[in-house]
Amino acid sequence: MSAIQEVETVQRALRAIRGQERWLLGLLFTAGWFLLPSMGLAAEGTAAGPTEYRDIPYIGSRNLVWIVAQLHLLLAGFVLGVPIFAWLCEVIAWRGGEKRYDKLAKEFTKLLTSAYATTALFGGILLFLLVAFYPKLMNYLTDVFFPSFLLYCLLFLLETATLYLYWYGWDAMQYGRKKTLHVFLGFLLNFFALFIMIVPNAWATFQSSPVVIADGTAFERAWAATWNPTWWPINIHRLIANVVLGGYICGAYAGVRYLSVKSTEDREHYDWMGYVGNFIGVFGLLALPFAGYWLMREIYQYNQQMGITLMGGFLSWLFIIQAMLIGVLFLGSNYYFWLGITYRIPGSEAKYRRAMLMMLISLLLCLAVWMTPHSLVASIEEAQKMGGAHHPLLGVLGVMSAKMTVSNLMILITFMSFVMYWRAGKQDTAGWAKLGKAVMGAVLVVASLAVIVLGVWGYFVPAIVRINYFSTSQVAIVGFVILTITPLTALLLKSAKTTTEMVWGSMPPRAGYALVLNAVMVILLMTLMGYARSSSRVHWHVYGVMRDTSPYAYSPALGSASLIMAFCTFFFCILVAFIFWVATMGDKYKAAAGSGGKGELPHGIPAMAGGAPEERQ
């Protein structure tokens, strides 16, 4: 290109932008603003020798990775939890013949495509950030886990293909053997999802509980690192937690929609959806403390110092906050059941009011014990009066023996709330009903007493006896109660007469807020325990193996960390709301077009419940 041509080109460009100067100036200013951090990045990268860390101004590399990693984890929990939830609903519809469960499963599967893309997007961002900010650590982890990276890619391909088949084949595979194939596809979807979860779990748990890796092939090294002591406890804990998250988010969505819809049919539908979400959330919640206990036990077995850092060290107060969140979650879930008894089953309130009050008092007492700190923050004078940091009375309640006891009792109470809800509005007709109820009552009373006795006895035995035998026995007793009373109640209700029909859509607005509260509590718990797990490694990237030598090698205090957790929770809620909005946008449009363009949904066709033409037939 000659000089004259160049000048003409520039002149043409200048003519083209005439009148747009302000806009362009703004664009340049914005670009300059966004490029500011890159100056910081570049400065970090000029250091002599291989770069170990890079940073970003203002927010800091650690905080940015923290937020993105937490959001990715929450989204991943949602994306892995929803298919379990959806598949369970599909199986219920398939075996039981209730089509509304199939519709519900389809509604939630619809979310998966957009949620899956968002999760992958955050995963990609996280990977880029990790490679950019922590090259040395990533180099080390790649060296150890290279084969599992390839496996992870393969799993992603399989999961994506299965998801497409599962979602796009829903209507085509509705009946007969095709439906069986579709249910099998749902199983495959969850099967691959399980492996998509446990493969990266190995990378994260290796950082917390590394094992020594001897020489060997790349596969042998990766396998040795994968099979680390906290891998399976985390796998199980996360699997259950994902079900809980999926259930409660379904409940929260239903809660928000319930608050906003006007028609009776919509209210009935979202009321029912909220019930199903809450039920699945509670179903998982009952098992979650056991999985958490196993994880903590493995941590103590792996490295006592790490266990002490968590439970007795600088993170000990975190567990008081955790107790508060779990307590509110239990209260919220029970409250929702009680509201259901009161408003959905007219006439039951009077029958169960006393029991509900007793349960509320018991839950609050249990929560108070669970939240009692082992050591109190006291002035020197106060400590002298108490004879130490432990309060003479409260100090007794702040130990694990008491906390394990009340957590088991809270699980029992929540289970009984569910049973109460299940039985409300029905009259037993079986000849053995009296005996059955007596057996159930006896099992419950004896089990509760046994849990309390073991809890008190736990004070007088060595810790190892309490941990290995007493605590596990308490868990086994609660499990026994659930496994005994559930089938007995089911048998009783099989022949029972319905005295009061369930009235859907009659819940007060506070039920919707209770569902939202439960979902927020679960998300906060996940962010809190993410901080706990990361902080338990203290100043190590890989515990005891690779030290964190960056300026961010410290773990922040709980207060400042809580604001980041709150931000992550809020941002995740907004992301989920966006995903729901995107997923239902097309249906709303179709529904509006179908009803004469007034923008109103036809009665009985909630936005997510079958806006598509084929679903309405």
Added chain:
Amino acid sequence: MSEVAQLQLIALSIVGVGILILLFIKAVFIRVTGFVFIVLGLFSLMSLAVPQLASLPPAEEKIDIASIKTPTDIATIGQTVFFSKGQCALCHSIGPSESARCPDLKGIGAKLSKDFLYESLTDPQAFVYQDYRHGGVPKEYPATMPAINKDPIGLSKNEILAVIAFLQQMSGEPISVSVSELEIPGKAPSAPVKSAEAALVADAHTN
């Protein structure tokens, strides 16, 4: 204003915004957002109300040859290496432990010679015993001992000698590692510790 007070102010503001939304806004989604604001703000206030403890990294230990005067100094450094860079305590216990995945090292310094220990650390597969403890059922250990002078642990010769000194001291034995054996940076390395010959190893094990 302290940092905690500033954060409390932020959390209070979040709660305040949530309350204002609930009081004055009628749109359901915004009201739910306000409700979430209140919950998150209260959570942060609660977290700020408990003692604020941060975990700061300890200062990094570096071996300063000039400061080492006696074998006891070497053993002190060895103790630090044992529990940190050496990662020995990841698998080994000192004293009986059911949860330990590798042999108990209590008394090992008295049982094995310096040369044998050095070889066990740098060429662990040279002689393998299922269970070096006397009596009891031989125990299968799931982890394989890595060469400690290679990556990823990569201890220097000085660090390995320091660990051996610590093991000897821990076993109540006189420390046979001398200051003169340590390599001084910048100087030509001293003669390497000889690998134990088979006979010596057998002696060390049986004695």
